Amino acid sequence: MTGRETRNSEQKELAARAAGGDIRAFEELIMAERPRLYSFALAMSGGNHADAADVLQEAFIKAFVNIRRFRGDSSFGTWLWRIVHNEFLNYRVALRSRPIRQEGDDETVSRLPSDHPGPAESLIAAERRAKVLELVALLPPKYREAIVMIDIREQPYDETAELLGISMSALKTRLMRAREKFSELVRKRKEHFI
Template identity: 35%
Template sequence: MEQSVFNLHDELISRCRTGDREAHYKLYRQYAKAMYNVGFRITGNADDADDVLQEAFISAFRSLDSYRGDASFGAWLKRIVVNKAINIVQKRKHESLPEDDRWDVAEPEVAAEYREELTVDKVKRAIEQLPDGYRSVLSLYLIEGYDHQEIAEIMGISESTSKSQLNRAKAKLREFLKTDL
């Protein structure tokens, strides 16, 4: 059973290489939702995630001849998505650098009995509130499973910066979760 799924997948990729639009669409449908989610977790913005998704598939389809099959197609595509998302975050960072101090504003402590219970929705909202760099490192490390060396290479930062950004992201996340979002 597993072998036939791989053969079908390889056949789809072969058809894509010949320009078969139906195969392109099938491959897109198979991976679009997961790749959109990866892009959104890194960029924190639905419009940017849509752009990442489209750019990643365009790049992937244009460079299918360079896909050697060493890794799964999904892993290869995910790497493209991550790179496109990081590029958008870095471009946004250069367009307007947020002052780090604005994230250090002390919030009044809310009595425990008045706090909402911790929900997945509240955690997602808290992650979306993180500065781009913090959110990107947190997503790549905790959700995508990259280690600090890989994150450093992907984002063009040092391993120590990756570790520090992750620690700051966790601290900021805890802070956000203590307050009402």
């Protein structure tokens, strides 16, 4: 049995236990994906920790309630990503109806650790990151997730297309349109970047 088959078999066993109400088994299942999913959720919600945490909590609860539907056709990670992705589509109205970021809000991405932290990282750079994410959050969800997955998180194209349930060519078309829309937003809000 290969390592992947072993992992799938373990996941099915944990999923079966979770379906019987075993919370620890479910926590073990989501543990590996949680930091990556939270990073995705944060980028999708314009750097707003409260929104990212809300959406992820709801997605995890839905995954737990529907764990019987996980049949092991794909990996548990892929199955879970799809639930989070759907949850963001459901939440789009709620997210759009509230301000993306308030001045002085300390739950924003400006407090995020960088991948390359160090004394050279200035406050301006952190502010700029926050502002870019604000603009990303203004995109419609299907464009936002294409940009978040490919451009920001640099996920492979084939993996992203599978997660979104669309073809590679559809993903590329969507990404092109997303970049155009993002670039339009940048033009309209130049003051963000001065």
